[in-house]
Amino acid sequence: MPLFDHLGITVDDLDTAIAQFDPVMRGLGCTRQDADGSVSWYKGEEELILFPAREVGSGPHRTGRVGWQHLAFAVGAPEEVDRLHAIAVQAGWTVVREPKQYPRFNDRYYASFIEDDNGIRLEFMFNPPAESDDAL
Template sequence: MPLFDHLSVAVADLDRAVAEFDPVLTALGLARETGDGNGAAWYAEGETEFILMPAREPGSGPHRHGRVGWQHLAFAVDSRAEVDRMHQVAVDAGWSVVREPKTYPRFSDRYYASFVENADGIRIEFMHNPPQQTQ
């Protein structure tokens, strides 16, 4: 059973958000389903769904990091090189860099991540934090 079934995100401009999210989500292995014009959805392994839908309150964005609500979604990837690659995919799709890929020793000496944000203030992280080596 997946950790979560679906995640829905409201956006100001659906076409723009699809253009921003599609390269990132497909690079992460999610498959896009053609929608009915009222939203867009991507699936992982046929179970977990990521949904974009138009905001019900036009002009209510963008979201501001640190306020009540969404802070960020972290995507765990298999290597530091994959963090770098996903970071570049997002930047090429129009995401703004919040933090370039780097090590975050305050989490662990193995924690390597980058943060990007789109025009709606939606922030995502690409991270790699391998298990500590045991001897």
């Protein structure tokens, strides 16, 4: 069973958010499904949904305030981090942190951080398991 069934994100302008999210979500291997007043991307049983804000102009979200911090997508290689980061930048996301290693987490952690027009922050990260001493 997945940890999350779905994640809903409220955005100020749904069309603009779709233009930014769609290339990233498709780059992650997700399938898009449009609905009346929302759009979803699926991968297996997990779903990310964008909804238009009920209070237009109430954004953008500010990272660091109570609430949303960021959503991290785990990928299988550092090259995938780089590829997804490039897709996001091409789609208009703002670079928060370029792809790089994060030794403060561990010597294997490689990630990038981006933010959309709504202040929604995503991370693409590669963090393979540490090799166990049993493998030696």
